[in-house]
Amino acid sequence: MSPTTSFRFAVNVTPKPGILDPQGRAVEGSLGHLGLSGIHDVRVGRRVELTVEAAGEAAAREVVERLASELLSNPLIEAYEVEAIGAASSARGDGAAREARA
Amino acid sequence: MSPTTSFRFAVNVTPKPGILDPQGRAVEGSLGHLGLSGIHDVRVGRRVELTVEAAGEAAAREVVERLASELLSNPLIEAYEVEAIGAASSARGDGAAREARA
Amino acid sequence: MTALEERPEVADLGLHRQLGLTDEELDAIRSRLGRDPNDLELAMFSVMWSEHCSYKSSRPLLRTLPTSGAGVLAGPGENAGVISIGDGLAVAFKIESHNHPSAVEPYQGAATGVGGILRDIFTMGARPIAVLDALRFGDPADPWTRHLVDGVVRGVGGYGNCVGVPTVGGELVFDPSYQGNPAVNVMAIGLLDERLLTRAVAPGPGNLVVLFGSTTGRDGIGGASVLASATFLDGDSSKRPSVQVGDPFAEKLLIEASLELIEHGLIEGLQDLGAGGVTCATSETADRAGTGILVDLEAIPRREPDMAPFEVMISESQERMLAVVRPDHLDAVREVCERWGLPVAVIGRVTADGDLAVVSRGGELARVPARALTSDAIVHERLAAPPARRRLAPAPGVPVLPSDALPERGMDPGAVLLALIGSPNLSSRRWVYEQYDSNVGANTIVPPGTGAAVVRVRGTSKVLVASADGNQSVSAIDPALGAALSVAEATRNVSITGARPLGVTNCLNFGDPTRPEAFWQLSEAVRGLGDACRALGLPVTGGNVSLYNESPGRAIAPTPEIGVVGLLEDLSKLVSPAFRTAGDVVVIVGQVSPGLAGSAYATLAGVAPEDGPPALDLAAEAALQAFVREAADRSLVASAQDVSAGGLAVALAESAIWGEIGGHLRLPIGNSPAVELFGESPSRVVLTSTPRHAAALVLLARQFGLPVEQVGVVGGDRLIVELTGAGATGAAEERGSRVADALDVPVSHLAHAWEHGLVRALGQEPDALPLGEG
Amino acid sequence: MTVRVGVVTFPGSNRDADAMAALALAGAEPVALWHESPDLQGVSAVILPGGFAYGDYLRAGVIARFSPVMRAVSAFAEHGGLVLGICNGFQVLAEAGLVPGALLRNRSLRFVCRQVAITAERRDTPFTRAIPDRHPLRMPVAHGEGCYYADEATLAELEAGGGVLFRYAREDGTPAWAADDQANPNGSLRGIAGVISTRGNVAGLMPHPETAVEAALGSDDGLLIIRSLVESAAERAAAGGPALVGGPALVGAR
Ligand SMILES: Nc1ncnc2c1ncn2[C@@H]1O[C@H](COP(=O)(O)OP(=O)(O)O)[C@@H](O)[C@H]1O
Numbered sequence A, B: 001m002s003p004t005t006s007f008r009f010a011v012n013v014t015p016k017p018g019i020l021d022p023q024g025r026a027v028e029g030s031l032g033h034l035g036l037s038g039i040h041d042v043r044v045g046r047r048v049e050l051t052v053e054a055a056g057e058a059a060a061r062e063v064v065e066r067l068a069s070e071l072l073s074n075p076l077i078e079a080y081e082v083e084a085i086g087a088a089s090s091a092r093g094d095g096a097a098r099e100a101r102a
Numbered sequence C: 001m002t003a004l005e006e007r008p009e010v011a012d013l014g015l016h017r018q019l020g021l022t023d024e025e026l027d028a029i030r031s032r033l034g035r036d037p038n039d040l041e042l043a044m045f046s047v048m049w050s051e052h053c054s055y056k057s058s059r060p061l062l063r064t065l066p067t068s069g070a071g072v073l074a075g076p077g078e079n080a081g082v083i084s085i086g087d088g089l090a091v092a093f094k095i096e097s098h099n100h101p102s103a104v105e106p107y108q109g110a111a112t113g114v115g116g117i118l119r120d121i122f123t124m125g126a127r128p129i130a131v132l133d134a135l136r137f138g139d140p141a142d143p144w145t146r147h148l149v150d151g152v153v154r155g156v157g158g159y160g161n162c163v164g165v166p167t168v169g170g171e172l173v174f175d176p177s178y179q180g181n182p183a184v185n186v187m188a189i190g191l192l193d194e195r196l197l198t199r200a201v202a203p204g205p206g207n208l209v210v211l212f213g214s215t216t217g218r219d220g221i222g223g224a225s226v227l228a229s230a231t232f233l234d235g236d237s238s239k240r241p242s243v244q245v246g247d248p249f250a251e252k253l254l255i256e257a258s259l260e261l262i263e264h265g266l267i268e269g270l271q272d273l274g275a276g277g278v279t280c281a282t283s284e285t286a287d288r289a290g291t292g293i294l295v296d297l298e299a300i301p302r303r304e305p306d307m308a309p310f311e312v313m314i315s316e317s318q319e320r321m322l323a324v325v326r327p328d329h330l331d332a333v334r335e336v337c338e339r340w341g342l343p344v345a346v347i348g349r350v351t352a353d354g355d356l357a358v359v360s361r362g363g364e365l366a367r368v369p370a371r372a373l374t375s376d377a378i379v380h381e382r383l384a385a386p387p388a389r390r391r392l393a394p395a396p397g398v399p400v401l402p403s404d405a406l407p408e409r410g411m412d413p414g415a416v417l418l419a420l421i422g423s424p425n426l427s428s429r430r431w432v433y434e435q436y437d438s439n440v441g442a443n444t445i446v447p448p449g450t451g452a453a454v455v456r457v458r459g460t461s462k463v464l465v466a467s468a469d470g471n472q473s474v475s476a477i478d479p480a481l482g483a484a485l486s487v488a489e490a491t492r493n494v495s496i497t498g499a500r501p502l503g504v505t506n507c508l509n510f511g512d513p514t515r516p517e518a519f520w521q522l523s524e525a526v527r528g529l530g531d532a533c534r535a536l537g538l539p540v541t542g543g544n545v546s547l548y549n550e551s552p553g554r555a556i557a558p559t560p561e562i563g564v565v566g567l568l569e570d571l572s573k574l575v576s577p578a579f580r581t582a583g584d585v586v587v588i589v590g591q592v593s594p595g596l597a598g599s600a601y602a603t604l605a606g607v608a609p610e611d612g613p614p615a616l617d618l619a620a621e622a623a624l625q626a627f628v629r630e631a632a633d634r635s636l637v638a639s640a641q642d643v644s645a646g647g648l649a650v651a652l653a654e655s656a657i658w659g660e661i662g663g664h665l666r667l668p669i670g671n672s673p674a675v676e677l678f679g680e681s682p683s684r685v686v687l688t689s690t691p692r693h694a695a696a697l698v699l700l701a702r703q704f705g706l707p708v709e710q711v712g713v714v715g716g717d718r719l720i721v722e723l724t725g726a727g728a729t730g731a732a733e734e735r736g737s738r739v740a741d742a743l744d745v746p747v748s749h750l751a752h753a754w755e756h757g758l759v760r761a762l763g764q765e766p767d768a769l770p771l772g773e774g
Numbered sequence D: 001m002t003v004r005v006g007v008v009t010f011p012g013s014n015r016d017a018d019a020m021a022a023l024a025l026a027g028a029e030p031v032a033l034w035h036e037s038p039d040l041q042g043v044s045a046v047i048l049p050g051g052f053a054y055g056d057y058l059r060a061g062v063i064a065r066f067s068p069v070m071r072a073v074s075a076f077a078e079h080g081g082l083v084l085g086i087c088n089g090f091q092v093l094a095e096a097g098l099v100p101g102a103l104l105r106n107r108s109l110r111f112v113c114r115q116v117a118i119t120a121e122r123r124d125t126p127f128t129r130a131i132p133d134r135h136p137l138r139m140p141v142a143h144g145e146g147c148y149y150a151d152e153a154t155l156a157e158l159e160a161g162g163g164v165l166f167r168y169a170r171e172d173g174t175p176a177w178a179a180d181d182q183a184n185p186n187g188s189l190r191g192i193a194g195v196i197s198t199r200g201n202v203a204g205l206m207p208h209p210e211t212a213v214e215a216a217l218g219s220d221d222g223l224l225i226i227r228s229l230v231e232s233a234a235e236r237a238a239a240g241g242p243a244l245v246g247g248p249a250l251v252g253a254r
């Protein structure tokens, strides 16, 4: 067997444009209570982080793409995007602001 | 009133390490059905995308930080990170693989 | 542009065909308008003249159903049937299908199905108090079926649990004919003060037309037919989601706001928005009141920019209501809606001209007589023709066995019973109903799991008893009989609790009505439904027709789903199907008749019996139910269970499992053991009574002219049925043993098989991923 | 004079009416409290009822936590007022930090509605004082996010300090400690069905005592909990109102 490397990805799944997003609306509705304003277009989706063992990044990404399209998202109502995030993400601190890594 | 600009952010909320994540386990459990292997450490969290009107990016980020820490995540069980994503995100195609933007 | 400018080329463009209208229908539209419709009008006609909104194929059939009866306050044509239950109270109930949306997206399809039927209930001024779901799928071992089952069950629960209406019953059936086309029927029941009965009308020219609830988006456009036309007008169809997403939280607010508006007398009429959206709600309310409505398109609050007029007019965005309000009540209406966090908009006013007119920024975009869209919609006289062969013949190559011979062939009837009671269709539905909140409201007396659901009427001694049943297996052989059997079973389920059935709602799930055989099935079913209801003295107060239930190459078995609500005046007289006390006497009332076709036993045995399904004698059924109610009222009954799927043996096994106690019966039989034990001939019940009351019970049955037999006692931890008499001897004696003519199984084994059957059939945990819900 | 106990209605609450009815049955005067109003109308105790406040979108209970009424309820609790959160109400209390821990999605990832048995770990609190013995109480659960979670340190503290109020139990009353015990409907750690605050005046539980208040509904065991609350509230009202800190009910750990 060929040696494999670990690649960590995130799959971001969001409601497609035009699809009702009751969660997003509920968040918007509660902003007043938090004393926050100037926030809009809130969409609530899902984020799945996972590690893939593969021979190379391209192969790993292929696996993630399949997983994302067949299992993690519902193509009728959701769009997804795959993001490479590197292994560090599992060790990040709580709530620290952080730029996403390519 | 000072003029404001729109900033689009994503808040990624994930279960803290050590916290039970039955959804992540369910994903792992169903990989066999898809004929996929070599995937592990699946964590299922939430992704909230939103637009903030603010005078500048720093001010906008401050608002998002507050929202993320007080409403979008529960510090007992979840970690979050804030990601600037630019307005383009709402216009992206379905399921197109895409590197995350800083 | 002037919207009403003549466009004589409309037919040439073929737009109407893209919208699902035939040339004949376009001509009918022209004759009603006296001119060509413009594009917007054509879109409005296309949704309103869809099968779903217009009942253009089924209307002539439905007219034959009995609809009146004592206490009927609202019948077909309203959003839900309403029947008085005394003391100034009334019950509203209705069943509806969401088959196609559930096939596409099971979670949202089922969820929005629940949302839609609940709106039909509270539109009448009733508070929804119970939901029942009747579900049908293909092979439970198939991954796609499992995905659908999982999604639909989650969807029903996800919606019902959140709005806070208990799901108290239903059914779940697997049959190969539903493989590509599941049937998802949902029934809702509501309770109201008679004085608050509200109708979906738009009376009083000058009154305001108010839309409240969710905003209008592009979702669900073409749920009717527009989707078929990818290029419709200038609207960007790529932006149009094909799936409607339900928001049960919004629905909960709608319920509270609507009931408050009604209670405070603030509205003149109320209509929910379902199929056909604003077009349907405005034209129907206007037509019922003999008025017109002028809609200001721009006043309709939208969720998305740049919506085309037709999108706004036919959007099926969920969780919206239309109220007709006197101008002096507007502020009060606003106050109520806003307190519940619901956007309110005045979108038009009632007019005297009888037209549904749509204006925008001063220009008139459409003007159509309201009745042309609704009561005067086109009606098609479809062709009906029975199939060449009416009886199910065995498939080629399958050996033809006398299927009722199974036990005679040396098989232990106990093993057959265990297989039946653990089978996908007869085992416990716990896995399903535990995902439903069945007790919110604190009125659920009998939760799902053991026969008809029972919900009390708070503040009174009354209880409502409900059951939803449909017999697709006999319907596939004989649709009229199947429909009548469905009515018999649903009403019997109610009667055996002691309750009096009040009325019937029904959902007719059939195939493509332009196929003569499918239309024949539909018309036969309606005939059977009508006959059964007349025989039992029950009005049909509403229902729903779902046609085109076909996947490539195959239609579903005809599925007449029957919902019944009954009333029991005194909770203390409620009878349960569970065996109660050791020593209680077991009595069987009713007569077995031969015929195994369509039975669970035949399915299990894997044979297609040539003997046809058992006959139904409606007069005997009526007498039986009247007798059981009378016996319950005189408190002669300790338990009552009807014989239905799986036959007598399954009925006994259920009573034993639920009562956690066995029974010992000696059954003199005149037919083969298979017919006696597993035949599904109707109009039979198993009653138990204390020894003290047994004689009176038997006497009462005789007074009702019913065959009755005292056959044994409750007790022990086994279910034992010895077969004696003519039917039993032959085969058994051949084998030199009488033992094979006895069924003898520990109750614990029955319970185990029953408890685990469904979960096993679905492969432990259905493998769909529970990610997509809130 | 009958004691007044408030029941909060959030948009999306759906067992508020059930809680009101149960209170009336237990001899209290139920008082409807509205999410947008911080006015508690002088009640002697507050129930946060079951349901899906604000749709339970995002996380169960989180949006409700920020409502105006919760500011008042927090202050009320701060002053020793009695607050009982049932199901969704428990989730709101946990999100608001008024009781320790969090309620995660059920391990099955499915909503679960069934009759369960719970045992009261303590019978010396304002919420359990009317429970006569250690027999398990039967009442329904109906929730999708009821898996009790707290970190090890918090759990140890809870166990040591008498913070565990109810535990799921088997029919015979033995606790369903294990997350995968059949009698533990949601996978809660240590079978925890309900907890009580350190000061003993705020409690939350996932099962529904307010639904189990009449034999006809399958059980009336829940009335013992509602009655405990009503008795405690009445006592406090008689002693001069809700602003009674560290009331008589809490006498340390078992
Ligand atoms: N999909 C479902 N949802 C809720 N309850 C169900 C469902 N399917 C079946 N049940 C309940 O399970 C029990 C058995 O169903 P069924 O065999 O159809 O009952 P019956 O023979 O009395 O008509 C009934 O109490 C029924 O209400």
Ligand SMILES: [Mg+2]
Pocket: C171, C468, C469, C470
């Ligand atoms: Mg049935």
